[in-house]
Amino acid sequence: MTFFNHFGRYLLMIKGMISKPENWKMYWKELMHQCYDIGIGSLGIVVIVAIFIGAVSTLQTAYQLVSNLIPRSTIAQIVRDTVILEFAPTITCIVLAGVVGSKIASELGNMRVSEQIDALEIMGINTKAYLIMPKILASFLMIPVLVVIAGVLGIWGGRLAGTLSGILAPEEFETGLLGGFLPYNVVFALYKAYTFAFIISSIPAYFGYYVQGGALEIGKASTTAVVTSCIMILFADYILAALLL
Amino acid sequence: MIEIRNLHKSFGEKVVINDVSAVMEAGKANLIIGSSGSGKTVFIKCLVGLFEPDRGEVLYNGVSFTTMEDEQRKELRQKIGMLFQGSALFDSLTVQQNVMFPLNMFTSLSYSEKLKKVNEVLERVNLKDANKKFPAEISGGMKKRVGIARAIVLNPKYLFCDEPNSGLDPQTSLVIDKLIYEITKEFNITTIINTHDMNSVMEIGDHIIYMYQGDKEWEGSNKEIIYSRNEKLNDFIFASEFLKDVKEMRTREAEGK
Numbered sequence: 001m002t003f004f005n006h007f008g009r010y011l012l013m014i015k016g017m018i019s020k021p022e023n024w025k026m027y028w029k030e031l032m033h034q035c036y037d038i039g040i041g042s043l044g045i046v047v048i049v050a051i052f053i054g055a056v057s058t059l060q061t062a063y064q065l066v067s068n069l070i071p072r073s074t075i076a077q078i079v080r081d082t083v084i085l086e087f088a089p090t091i092t093c094i095v096l097a098g099v100v101g102s103k104i105a106s107e108l109g110n111m112r113v114s115e116q117i118d119a120l121e122i123m124g125i126n127t128k129a130y131l132i133m134p135k136i137l138a139s140f141l142m143i144p145v146l147v148v149i150a151g152v153l154g155i156w157g158g159r160l161a162g163t164l165s166g167i168l169a170p171e172e173f174e175t176g177l178l179g180g181f182l183p184y185n186v187v188f189a190l191y192k193a194y195t196f197a198f199i200i201s202s203i204p205a206y207f208g209y210y211v212q213g214g215a216l217e218i219g220k221a222s223t224t225a226v227v228t229s230c231i232m233i234l235f236a237d238y239i240l241a242a243l244l245l
Numbered sequence: 246m247i248e249i250r251n252l253h254k255s256f257g258e259k260v261v262i263n264d265v266s267a268v269m270e271a272g273k274a275n276l277i278i279g280s281s282g283s284g285k286t287v288f289i290k291c292l293v294g295l296f297e298p299d300r301g302e303v304l305y306n307g308v309s310f311t312t313m314e315d316e317q318r319k320e321l322r323q324k325i326g327m328l329f330q331g332s333a334l335f336d337s338l339t340v341q342q343n344v345m346f347p348l349n350m351f352t353s354l355s356y357s358e359k360l361k362k363v364n365e366v367l368e369r370v371n372l373k374d375a376n377k378k379f380p381a382e383i384s385g386g387m388k389k390r391v392g393i394a395r396a397i398v399l400n401p402k403y404l405f406c407d408e409p410n411s412g413l414d415p416q417t418s419l420v421i422d423k424l425i426y427e428i429t430k431e432f433n434i435t436t437i438i439n440t441h442d443m444n445s446v447m448e449i450g451d452h453i454i455y456m457y458q459g460d461k462e463w464e465g466s467n468k469e470i471i472y473s474r475n476e477k478l479n480d481f482i483f484a485s486e487f488l489k490d491v492k493e494m495r496t497r498e499a500e501g502k
């Protein structure tokens with residue numbers, strides 16, 4: 001299939017997903033279930049990645065700023081801005097594309113291959129609405145939260161690394177943290193988070209939902225889903241930076 | 246009643262259903278028989294719209310399913326129960342939750358009413374004490390029975406069973422056949438069953454369609470099938486020497502020799 005076939009079918013999937021639920025309560029339950037899976041399920045890895053990335057950026061920024069003319073607190077400013085602008089949204093979402101994306105693709109792929117999607121369809125349920133919509137909504141709700149957590153923890157990790165390595169004292173770090181802060185950066189990070197949330201949930205859902213074949217194809221679909229999502233995240237990252245900064 | 250007019254389906258070059266027409270009446274067990282790969286599964290999937298046929302029409306009580314809008318299809322499907330060849334149970338749900346799923350989605354009964362209904366159907370398919378088990382923890386035959394329970398829990402008007410008794414022992418197989426037959430009569434359901442089990446054919450075959458390489462090769466009832474002179478059908482039914490002998494005896498009897 002060509003790119004255009006895929007893209008067309010992807011758009012139809014998104015369109016088909018918008019319909020009135022057969023039963024609000026069941027959809028709500030499914031949404032909560034997905035929120036838990038996506039939010040709580042990937043919290044651990046997000047926390048670890050964020051702290052280390054923040055810590056490493058303090059060390060590396062200090063290493064690059066050798067001049068004595070620049071105050072040490074500038075390190076904190078740089079760490080803060082790179083974490084908020086790039087590391088927290090983009091790196092977190094690339095990690096989530098692996099964790100959440102592969103889960104969505106393989107879950108739907110398995111349901112397709114074992115005819116569970118057909119079984120739902122036969123009952124008179126819109127499977128796109130029931131299976132895909134809650135995943136996308138849950139991503140919209142949870143991924144920005146994870147990104148904010150990653151941002152806070154990333155900066156905290158940077159502060160910790162500064163203290164532990166003796167590069168700059170916590171007080172210095174905090175001075176830098178407050179200096180020249182642009183609230184818009186946070187807004188921009190959230191724009192990114194929402195865009196990436198859509199990518200991470202809808203692209204793997206597409207590849208999983210339309211799997212054909214058996215277990216082998218589920219694996220392939222899930223790899224394709226993660227790779228495509230990552231590329232789309234980086235692509236969108238560039239577009240957003242070009243448009244909004 | 247389901248009416249099928251000139252149904253045609255091919256995958257690429259391969260013709261799987263070749264211009265088949267038939268009428269499946271309500272209150273009867275309509276059996277589709279044929280060897281493995283003869284297109285039975287594809288046939289019923291075309292009837293319920295899981296495959297779109299290339300040509301032809303399917304009418305449910307006179308209303309064309311083929312040209313129906315999505316919303317109407319969804320409504321009709323709430324009256325359809327289907328058992329899949331591989332059972333297709335939801336593997337994140339327990340047996341009880343699987344059977345309760347259609348009730349949760351389409352009824353506003355209280356939990357205890359739903360539970361009562363679930364236990365009722367599970368009992369009908371001879372499955373007790375498995376409520377809390379997950380599909381991965383039960384045998385293939387048990388999965389089949391859960392699949393049937395889930396298909397009938399909403400009292401469907403149309404019931405499709407893809408090989409309800411493959412993988413079951415003869416005894417359970419008989420129980421399942423009887424159950425499907427009973428509810429077919431009791432609720433005047435239009436039931437379509439794919440099978441290659443000759444016991445079921447003789448037991449419940451009110452109306453039998455024999456499929457051979459995508460064609461409807463023979464049509465009749467279990468009273469007639471034994472005496473059929475169709476070569477291909479006979480090769481299929483009397484695959485074993487023993488059965489061939491039985492047939493010869495019966496035919497001689499019938500001819501009064």
Ligand SMILES: Nc1ncnc2c1ncn2[C@@H]1O[C@H](COP(=O)(O)OP(=O)(O)OP(=O)(O)O)[C@@H](O)[C@H]1O
Nearest residue numbers: 256261279280281282283284285286287288330441
């Ligand atoms: N999705 C598909 N794509 C291509 N060919 C298919 C597809 N599904 C089925 N076929 C082909 O259609 C033919 C009929 O398959 P079908 O599953 O209907 O057989 P069956 O009569 O149900 O056999 P069995 O008794 O083994 O279940 C087979 O030759 C199969 O290869």
Ligand SMILES: [Mg+2]
Nearest residue numbers: 285286330407
């Ligand atoms: Mg089959």
